[in-house]
Amino acid sequence: MDHQRVIRDVTVRLTMASSVPEACRWTVSALSQHTSATISVLLDVHDRLRCVAATGAWQVFATVPARTGIVGRVYATGATAVVPDVTVDPDYLPVRPDVTTELCVPVLDPAGRTVGVLDLQWSGPVDLEPWRETAQRLAALLGARIAALGGPPAESRSEKLLRHAAALSSAETEEAVMSAATCAAREVSTLSTAVLLIGGPDGARLGPSRAAPGELETRIRAELTAAGPETLGRIVERAHRYGAGYTLGEVGHPPTEDYQALTRAGVRTLIAVPVGPSDTGGALLVADARVLRPDPTTVSLMELLAGQAWTSLERLHTLARLREQASSDPLTGLRHTGPFGQRIAAATPGRTALLAIDVDGFKTVNDTYGHQAGDRVLVGLARALEGALRHGDELYRIGGDEFVAVIEVNRPEEAVRIAERLAEAARRIGRTISVGVALPRPGESPDGTLRRADQALYAVKRQGRDGVHLAAA
Template sequence: MDHQRVIRDVTVRLPMASSTPEACRWTVTALSRHTPATISVLLAVHDRLRCVAATGAWQVFATVPARTGIVGRVYATGVPAVVPDVSVDPDYLPVRPDVTAELCVPVLDPTGRAIGVLDLQWSEPTDLEPWRGTAQRLADGLGARIAALGGPPAESRSETLLRHAAALSSAPTEGEVMGAAARAAREVSTLSTALLLIGGQLGPSPATPSDLETRIRAELAGAGPVALDRMVDRAHRYGAGYTLGEAGHPPTEDYRPLTRAGVRTLVAVPVGPADAGGVLLVADERALRPDPTTVSLMELLAGQAWTSVDRLRTLARLREQASSDPLTGLRHTGPFGQRIAAATPGRTALLAIDVDGFKTVNDTYGHQAGDRVLVGLARALEAALRHGDELYRIGGDEFVAVIEVSRPEEAVRIAERLTEAARRIGRTISVGVAVPRPGEAPERTLRRADQALYAVKRQGRDGVHLSAA
């Protein structure tokens, strides 16, 4: 192989390339005439490597995270990779099943900064060492031409939207979804300010809000919830809308708070359903002219934001259902076990509660009547407890209250308040009280509270008994 000829044939037309993609395509196409390798050029675009040109591959990765694969390693370190056997390199990304060797070199700009990689993969025995120097010279020439043409291609708006959609999908809280949606709207629309309003609440303010956003937030706070509801209602009633940036046309009354803040350009997009959603406001104090494509992208973004919010709310409901009793709404065994595991010896009291005569209610009047008794009793006991006390349902008619007290007598008084609350709704309960001992397992404390409860049962029910310290 005459590697000098390879370099000459590949680089001869590079100065004539009028764009970065054209320079990359010419490099790959010309190089492929001299080797059967799978060849690709990947350039850094935001936080990923985008395949700008490729040939000879069954499948090409459109983008690769900046530190993924051999290509990501070479880009991150700036050090070429010569891999005679890809099966032993854990970073290898399979493109086709018969590849045996890979050579990857960084594409550098004239300052020595990595802007991408040139990657070659072979499926037949190849002497990689001569190709290493050739590939690096070709990559250097390509890097110089790319720099002269203005650098790697900019991220398209659709790529920007896709990147932000991934961030929305992974946001762990509703507030972070709203913040991510606002950042995405600003970047995709190129307008200076974006706010997401859901359920009457504005999303979090960015660390460095624009002056316009600060004024908008102040105006909306002063306008009150009725004005916010009008904006949301307008968006859901009529759909997405935008200004044309033309002077001499007054805004509708619904948007007066925004114009008082200095807004001259506005895209307003409904978010979610009318009864639970909100509106995405994307604004600028310059008089611009958004195009319909921008509005469509904002609608896609609003839809993704609502999907993410709805997912988080659904997960929260499922977690609540998994940790609470569906009949009474009280937390049940799992959370109770976690709570008593954190009990403070001498300070945390357990009140084991049993409904007197509950089996008779079920047998005489049916389970629906029994359910009504349990729900009514749960509400009565909750109301009798102090703020911070916790009530759990751990069985059919068995409840446990976990309370913080300074001495056992205080726990007994609270237990007596519970028995009085039950009597007021026509029921009676038996309550056993136990205070954890130093070094005592939580299960042992609960067992002592149960034993105290059964002592009440033996004495005629409708009472309180304190377990011996």
């Protein structure tokens, strides 16, 4: 192998390259004339290594996290990796089933900064030492040409949108989703400001602001707030009725009435796209004080972003519903065993009382009138008991006809009075209950307190039901 010829061929092609992608493609193309290796050039593009040119593989990785694989290791350390046997290197990223050897060298700019890597993978015997020297020289030539052409290419708008879509999908709160959506809108559209209008049963409202809003966003928010919910609603309705719209940035064309508040704020360019369905969704407003001409592709990207944001919000709403279903009784809507266990585990000795409640004669209702009638009794009783409790008191259903109230009191007598209120509430709807009251002892387990409340409840049952009994302290 004439390695000097390899370097000459690549050098000639590099001098003719007029862009960084072209320089990378021609380097790979020239190099592939001299070796059967799988070759790729990956450059640093917004905290990931993006494959700019490659040859000789069924599949290449389009992007690789900056510290993943042998390529990520070389990029992070700036040190060449010579791997005679890829099967023993845990960082190897497989691109071909027959690869045995990998050589990866950092691509450095003239200042010594790592801007990417040049990677070669062979499936047969190869003399790695001369190839190491050649690859390092080629990487240096490529790094110098990349620097001369302005450095690694910037992210395309579609690449930015993909990155932001991942951030939206992993956001854990509604506020994080909306913040990520407006950040993405600004970056992908290149307009300076983005504001979300959120629909709801009480009308449209402004979504959250970013931590340090710019001057235009501050003015927009002030004008829209002053204009009131009716104006926000009209903007949202317009977006949903007619679809996405945008200005052409031409002077002398007055805005419609819906957008006058925005022009008063200084908006001269606007993209407005609907978010979600018309009955519950909102609108994404992307704006700038400059007079610009957004192109239809930019509007389409904003529509894709709005769809992704709504999907992420719906995901959070679904998770919240599932969590609520998992922690509450589907019949009565009361919380059940799991949350109850957490609550009594945090009980304050001497201040927290447990009220064990059992419906008197419930089995007779089920046996005589059927389970649907029994369910109606439980739902009615749950509502009556909730109405008799104070704000902050908590009611749980922990079994078929078994309830527990957790209340904060100053004295045992206060707990007894509240238990008697519950018994009276049951009588008012034609039912009776037996209530056992217990206050946690210092060092007592929650189960122990509940056991004493149950024992007090059964004392009421033995005395004829429809009453309250306080367990011994």
